[in-house]
Amino acid sequence: MAMTAAADSGLHPGFADPGLDSQRVFRAVLEAMARPGTIVGLPARAAGPAPLDAATTAILLALADYETPVWLDGAADQPQVAGYLRFHCGCPLTADPKAAAFAVIAAPMGMPPLSAFNLGSDEYPDRSTTVIVQVATLTEGAPWELGGPGIRDGARLAAGGFPPGFRRWVADNHELFPCGVDLVFTCGDALTALPRSTRLEG
């Protein structure tokens, strides 16, 4: 049944098959994290509330639960988004980016610097925030050459629509390794990832 997605304030459905679809999306995120810069198509979708993209919605449905506080940026912090996440994921929403396990950036131009999020500690670097950034494009931005684990001969990421200084933030974030945030970029039905272990070449 077709439902108009943007205008209404009611709840939207989650995955058609929550168990298997979550696993498929988990596998897609794993693939993207393991091969930084690779663009991965979304294996299962759910019609989430605006302004969330299909990929952002699917990642949250697959990964967020009652143990993962989620931070929403100003653009994503809408009543229908909050209601959707509470209903389908049961995740707490936090106003403090340092307390977030996942952060959703729907408007990258106004995003806080990556150092505003939880960077993890030397004892528990795994507790850092995973930042999901909804970008304007994954293929038509200024290309970055990538190197590091998961990249044999070189990889390229051409996402675009970042605030000025974003490249610097990513480079500084890599310097913090093993601490630092992991980035997932989403656009429509596609996603790619830039884990903290990836360095920017050149």
Next chain:
Amino acid sequence: MPLDATDGRRRWMSVLAQAAPGDLAGSWSRLPALPAYELLRRPETGLVMVRGRVGGDGAPFNLGEMTVTRCSVRLEAGPCGHAWVQGRRPDHAERAAVLDALMQDPERRQAVAAEIDRLEALTIHRRDEAARKSAATRVEFFTMVRGED
């Protein structure tokens, strides 16, 4: 939702959840032309912890887990219906959720409310029947008071 509306909804959700699956299926087939709906959360079975309390001021304790099936639907017109029913009964949960949504739709409320009343009467009737049958087999135990000296 104002408090009296919440009370009303609490009542019909309880009636729908406790109705015998056969009775609910009967009501379902009697209702005219059900509107299209989509599943917000398809019927899924899981466990909930039932908490108990010994007396009104006793400390709460975990009585045990019970199997429940929950479902949430949304009508084309907008209202959302939710249902939690006992046991592994996906059909029952889905129907109860749809009827809960219909009860929030002013145009369809009347027809559904009649069925709710009917279901409530049937449930009470079944419960009374079971109580009557078991009451007929009641055995009174007497204990003689034992003399202390």
